[in-house]
Amino acid sequence: MIRLKDIAERVDVSVMTVSRVMRDTPNIAPATRRRVLRVARELGYVPDAAARGLRLQNTHLLGLVLPALGDPAWAAIASALEAVWAPSGYDLAMACSHQDEESEEARIARLMGRRVEGLFVAPLARAQKIGGVYRQLREQGIRVVVLGPRPEHLGGFPAVTVNDRAGMALAVAHLLGLGHQRIAFLAGPEYSSLAGPRLEGYRAALASRQIPVREELIVPAGATVEDGAVAARRLLERKVEFTAIMAFSDPLAVGALRELTAAGLEVPRQISILGYANHPCSEFSSRPLSTVDTDIEAQARAAARVMSDLIAGERGRDQRVEPRLICRDSCAPVRPATAS
């Protein structure tokens, strides 16, 4: 490793002089500066960020704690945050909890040890467990921005959420725009904090067009592909007419597709299925059915802005991102059909 001292020795000046040159300080003899620069380049000198940070009491490091990086939604968040902060000289230290609460706390503790200047946390949905780490975060005044709905134990920290109610309303409005009037809704799991707002959005969209909400078209479901299939089956058993299905989430939509196809229905010729997701779809995840995605990069940008405020010493305020829907459409215009 090349240190300032190494350069200083070869050029025969003091360490301070070299330090000054490296930092472009004024009042350096042009000759000295040239010689130092030449040697530094020759040796491939790169200043030690840790040592500098120790002295300057900064790290230019941010922490990112996610439940899972494999999920494109979180990958998109990570990517966007990295893109926003890299130009300002900040690096991102990744930490995945892999859906494990203890792991989440451990990773947060480690990042605290790295003296991150801020922490983006997408918290796991958990029972209670206000662990010691979360208290420390507050007591030590660590800057935290919560991604998504804020759980109890992160109270006091700003959260950046997406207006899911509005997003779902937009999605349903899209189906209405295609002429669909009888739209079934696969509602999300009760334990999810997102279920309520999304169902509200569904109702609101219909209400704004004076379309009565038929309760028999609303089917409670879980979160997985399997749950989607089960819910779709139940829907079919009700023998009620509908031309489209709006699913609480993407996996539910996939499951519904599977079930409907198995039942001999053609999607989207006879029935359109629309899924709702929190991430932009790409070529990598083109789907057999339509999905509307909320603009997750906007969420990341908002989170970055909140963190900027915190670093600038201002009070971070909660942000609610208004979704812009990104729609990969394979839904068909209405073509009445009776599900039998």
Add this chain to the structure above:
Amino acid sequence: MIRLKDIAERVDVSVMTVSRVMRDTPNIAPATRRRVLRVARELGYVPDAAARGLRLQNTHLLGLVLPALGDPAWAAIASALEAVWAPSGYDLAMACSHQDEESEEARIARLMGRRVEGLFVAPLARAQKIGGVYRQLREQGIRVVVLGPRPEHLGGFPAVTVNDRAGMALAVAHLLGLGHQRIAFLAGPEYSSLAGPRLEGYRAALASRQIPVREELIVPAGATVEDGAVAARRLLERKVEFTAIMAFSDPLAVGALRELTAAGLEVPRQISILGYANHPCSEFSSRPLSTVDTDIEAQARAAARVMSDLIAGERGRDQRVEPRLICRDSCAPVRPATAS
């Protein structure tokens, strides 16, 4: 921020004693240890990784340089690497080049400044440009593991690649197993280092079953969805019989699907389409058509192992991961049809 000194003052012992307690050193009076521990916990002390690293000359930090994190393939790599290293106390610093070569070099330089103990680099495909950073990596003896085919300017560093030829052969064998005999092939772009091996794999799979390769079934294509559509159209124009399409990559497959559907063909009832990808598909990226994925986590694990070797002082050796195909199947058994 809580330092050793703070605890030392409150307990009225020397900093060294506290340091020893924190590190579970032997020869500490049980009483002292208890008092120190109590105060430390009370104050929420977390040792400063940078200071410790400065003294110990380590960082327990690894760097990860990717072209894009949004791509599920890279996200999966990042996720797997994080999972492997976190338990050993290593953190991962993320850096995306966002497909920009200068950015790639800049990010590598910054990570060098952080004194990463190793660098995973998924290099951009680039013209020439053996920039200064790559020389420095070698001269300073930085540990580098290349993810994917190794470009010229990273010569000398171990690379972890997937045996793409074998992977494609497995994929084609899968179609053969379904009874398909006339399998068209959308070949990849010439500039891709993956194109050759994959085409070879296609040929090899057919050869091993004594099925003659019909050159008119091989269509050169690009890399995008659009390219896939164009290639599929060209294939249809050739008016040659086939029951399945094997695509060089996933986007090509998506494009082909689009084109075939537009031409009134039903997939997979009349024609099966199989895409080839380098990442496991999940519920998040269910596709309208079959894809075989090589087990990218195996690649990540192999890369982690190579890095372990390097850190242990051994010479890192190139690794070629034998693919295990993960197949999300919606391909149909053969049902002869003439593309017209």
Add this chain to the structure above:
DNA sequence: TTGTAAGCGTTATCAT
């Protein structure tokens, strides 16, 4: 314009 001293938080080493 350049150099010296001190200190950031931690630990290895040698003393007591």
Add this chain to the structure above:
DNA sequence: ATGATAACGCTTACAA
């Protein structure tokens, strides 16, 4: 069993 000292690589403050 505990403490004093120096050092890791760097930069601020002051001196020359």
